[in-house]
Amino acid sequence: MNNHYATISENRQIGSRYYLLTLSWRNASTLFFPGQFINIKIGNTTAPLLRRPFSIFSAERETLSILYAVVGKGTEILSTMKNGDKLDCLGPLGNGYFDHYTPSPSDSIILIGGGTGAASLFYCAQWLYTKHIHFTVLLGFRSQDDVLCLDLWKQLGTTPIITTEDGSIGTRGVITEQLSTNLSPQSHILACGPLPLLAALQSFCSAATILASFEGSFGCGTGMCSGCIIPTQEDDGWTYKKICVDGPIFDLNTILFKGSNLCSQHS
Amino acid sequence: MFPTQLGPLTLSNPIIASSGTFSYGCNDIQARYRSLFGAVTAKTITLLPRKGNPLPRIHETPSGVLNSIGLENVGINAFLAEYLPQWNTVDDIRLIVSVGGDTVDDYVRLCRQLHPHHRIDAIELNISCPNVKKGGMAIGGDLTKIQQLLTRVKQITDKPCIVKLSPNVANIIDCAQCCEEHGADIISLVNCFLGMAIDVKNRRPLFANTFAGLSGPAIRPIALRIVYQIRQHISLPIIGIGGITTAHDAMEFLIAGATAVAIGTANLISPHSVRQILEGLALQASNQKASSPFGKTVI
Numbered sequence: 041m042n043n044h045y046a047t048i049s050e051n052r053q054i055g056s057r058y059y060l061l062t063l064s065w066r067n068a069s070t071l072f073f074p075g076q077f078i079n080i081k082i083g084n085t086t087a088p089l090l091r092r093p094f095s096i097f098s099a100e101r102e103t104l105s106i107l108y109a110v111v112g113k114g115t116e117i118l119s120t121m122k123n124g125d126k127l128d129c130l131g132p133l134g135n136g137y138f139d140h141y142t143p144s145p146s147d148s149i150i151l152i153g154g155g156t157g158a159a160s161l162f163y164c165a166q167w168l169y170t171k172h173i174h175f176t177v178l179l180g181f182r183s184q185d186d187v188l189c190l191d192l193w194k195q196l197g198t199t200p201i202i203t204t205e206d207g208s209i210g211t212r213g214v215i216t217e218q219l220s221t222n223l224s225p226q227s228h229i230l231a232c233g234p235l236p237l238l239a240a241l242q243s244f245c246s247a248a249t250i251l252a253s254f255e256g257s258f259g260c261g262t263g264m265c266s267g268c269i270i271p272t273q274e275d276d277g278w279t280y281k282k283i284c285v286d287g288p289i290f291d292l293n294t295i296l297f298k299g300s301n302l303c304s305q306h307s
Numbered sequence: 308m309f310p311t312q313l314g315p316l317t318l319s320n321p322i323i324a325s326s327g328t329f330s331y332g333c334n335d336i337q338a339r340y341r342s343l344f345g346a347v348t349a350k351t352i353t354l355l356p357r358k359g360n361p362l363p364r365i366h367e368t369p370s371g372v373l374n375s376i377g378l379e380n381v382g383i384n385a386f387l388a389e390y391l392p393q394w395n396t397v398d399d400i401r402l403i404v405s406v407g408g409d410t411v412d413d414y415v416r417l418c419r420q421l422h423p424h425h426r427i428d429a430i431e432l433n434i435s436c437p438n439v440k441k442g443g444m445a446i447g448g449d450l451t452k453i454q455q456l457l458t459r460v461k462q463i464t465d466k467p468c469i470v471k472l473s474p475n476v477a478n479i480i481d482c483a484q485c486c487e488e489h490g491a492d493i494i495s496l497v498n499c500f501l502g503m504a505i506d507v508k509n510r511r512p513l514f515a516n517t518f519a520g521l522s523g524p525a526i527r528p529i530a531l532r533i534v535y536q537i538r539q540h541i542s543l544p545i546i547g548i549g550g551i552t553t554a555h556d557a558m559e560f561l562i563a564g565a566t567a568v569a570i571g572t573a574n575l576i577s578p579h580s581v582r583q584i585l586e587g588l589a590l591q592a593s594n595q596k597a598s599s600p601f602g603k604t605v606i
Contacts, residue, residue, distance in 0.1 A: 041336055043579055081576065086370035086524045086552075090576060130577070259365040259372065260575035262336045264328050266350075266379045267365035280358055280379065285334065 041133055041262070045126045049103060051119070056185050057109050058156070059119050060097070063127065068099040073136030074164040075253055075289040078106070079261040080118070081128040088114040091130065093258050093284075095160035095232075098192075107159035107188065133261055134288045137164055137230050141249050147228050149175040152241070154215060154233030155186060160253050161232050162192065169196040176222050177201065180215025180237070184208035216240050223247060231292065239297040250292040256283040271296040308585055309592075311345060313567045314492045314544040315467045316401055316429055318345030321561065322581050325548055325571035326351055326405040326431060326471070327376065331390040336578050343581045345567065346401035349390070351433045353407050354416060356382035361515050366504050371525035371550075372572055373502055375514040378407055378436055383420055394426050401428040403469065407436055411452055415459045422464040430466050432456065435473030435498035437520040447498075448476030450485045457489035469493040469546065474533055475501045480540050487541045495546035495569065496537060497530045523572040524550040531559055538564025552580060554587020 046063035054060050065071070079091040092114045094106040110116050121127070143149055149168065151161045158179050168175050177200035181187050187209055193200050201218050202210030211218065216237065223229075225246055231238060232253040241250060259267030263285035272281045272294045281287065311321040324332070324341070326348040332341045341347050359379025366373040381389070386404075394402050404427050406417040414432055421427055434447035434456070446452045453470070460468055470486045472479055474497040483494055499520025504513040512518075530549020538545060547565030551557050552573040560568045573580035 043577070088367065089370055089372065089523055089572070090365075090367050128577075257363055257365050259374065260328075260578075262578050263334050264330055264337070264578065265365065265374070265575050266327075266330070266359065266376050267374065269359070269362065269364065269379070 041130055044129050044131070046104070046129050048121055048123055048125045048127060050123060051121055053119070055188050058188055059108055059110070060105060060189075061108065061118070062103050062105045063129070064102060065099075065104040066102055068104040069101055072096050072099045072104065072132045072163075073138060074167045075136035075138075075160060076132040076134050077261075077288065078104070078129045078131030079133055079258070080130075082114045082117050084128075088117070090259065091261060092118075093133070093255075093261050095253065095288075096132075096163045097159045098163050098166055107156060107162075109156055130261065134284055135286075137251050137253075137289050138167070140251050140289060140291065141228060143168060143171075143173050143228065145171075145173050147173070148224060148226055149173065149228045149230065150178060150219070150222055150247075151175055152178040152215060152219065152229060152231045152233070152237075154180040154237045155182070157231075157233030157237075157253070158188070159232075161230065162189065164230055165193065165196050165198065169198075178203075178215050178218050178222065180204070180233070182206065214240075216244075219245065229292075235297070238292060238295070242292050242295065242297065251289050252292040252295070253288045254283050254290060254295070255288065258284055260284070308589060311567055313345075313546070316346070316493070318401055318567060319399060320345040320585060321567040322557065322584055323403070323546060323567055323569040324348055324574060324581070325569040326403075326433065327374075328571040328574040331386065331393075332402075333390050333393045340578045340581060341397065342400055343579075343585065344400055346403050346428070348403040348405050348431055348569065349386070350380055351378055351405040351407040351436065352380045352383050352386045352417070353378060354383055354413055356380065356385065363513060366513060366519070368502070368504070368521065368523075369525060371521050371523035372575070373504055373514070373519040373521050374499065375516050375519040377516065383417055387420070387424065391424060391426060402426060403429045403431050405431040405433045405471070407433040411446070411456045411459065414456055415463065418460050418464050418466075422466060427466060429469055429493070430460075430464065431469040431471050431495060432460070433471050433498070435471050435475075437473070437475060437499055437501045437518060447473040448478060448482065450478070450481060453482060453485045454489050457486065457491055461490040467492040469495050471498055472496040473498050474530070479533060480537060483537045483541050483543075487543050491543060493544050493546060494537065494541065495548060497526075497533055497549050500526055500529070522550065524552060524556075526550045527556060527559075531563055534560055534565050535563040551584075552576065554584045554591060557584055557588065558591065 228249040256268035259265035269280035360377030502521035527550030547560030
């Protein structure tokens, strides 16, 4: 982890609610792994006070990109920042998908995501593409308005299978309905999306690997405060793990959805 | 830089990491920054491991943070076995171990177990946590219990004893004086202020424990006022705590009468806050052409 004052090279709106922010960051593709995040101090005042975490959307040799929606005061301010402005960033933070699992070209790999969860999967896809490892992408959204960066996905040699709840693009329905035709017990699933999607994956999905990215209300993002806990199964009961340092990528089968109030927390 | 004599403790500088904001000081990020502090106060430990409160635990407020962690900790046995040994190779910073319990007996048992460990430089009695149902703040406002606690603790350990006081009591001056009278070596104040948030959509308290602890810049003027007031009534050294994020903030507390300051929420915002504060203090001293930017005189 480093503290880097990154210069904004692009901060453009895409779709009606989202922004793609690109920062200058030397050696980003070497420093950051898919699934990791950066923690940004937005503004230099006490409001907002805490940093805001963002998954890495893509990383190149000299730049890093994040995809975000305006959901509160911090992201509202972020959306007004201009090229050339600097952002106080901490990163890389957290673990990555490939800390848990080493893919090989013969593996059947499925990337499945929903909403802005699709963002962190894009860097996964970028990373696999550079290693000539094939993968299938399943992405679910509420409507066409939320479907982003299809052109960028296609540059990775893949056409995502898309579902929308209102049927405005792709197949009408939820993305988990597309899993059965693509899934085998030897599949390796990398997931990121809303908690109901992850809970559904856990309940009916059987695969060799299911790794999922979780979000939380971070206090620090660096393991200092124990604010971002997630209940996980242990051999002799259960325990809380910290999403920011023990995650954000977890073996989905260890996460306790039932009996916790995990699903009542929005990201 | 700015060596500080905090009662019986000698610190390389007057900046301390506040309990609950630097974990046990052992992960990669904490290990990188801990040496910048004069002392690190470990997360409060209890006799048995505690899972802590359910989500949500953190909620940002204007210039502040509400927290309801609930004293999640590994328990004293795991702390002594797994975390304390990692401090054996770190000898330039003071280690303060914070303890919490439901009863006076709990605190005494914890101190008895910590006493033999030479690496522990001081014990902080957390009698002010707002996020637990028993103990904590309930002891912190009770003069009889404070007296019992200190009398018994001082009988079983000669380690410097810091008492962390709650601002959520009506009689904090009396509590501070009681601490001085019955053997405390240092007072740290303040712990978090009791606050709450409401989930408007679901029409109920946001936190499972209803109330939570408010910290951060929003509380600084009140914490500063309390440090100033307590300074007028006791002669023990004071660790000033409450929303300090800059060198300017630290100087306010040091001038008001604190001998050292602790930073908490600042560590959450940036683990390198301590460096920024020390650099600011050094700049201040340089501008004043003084060896220290703050005198020992109290206004």
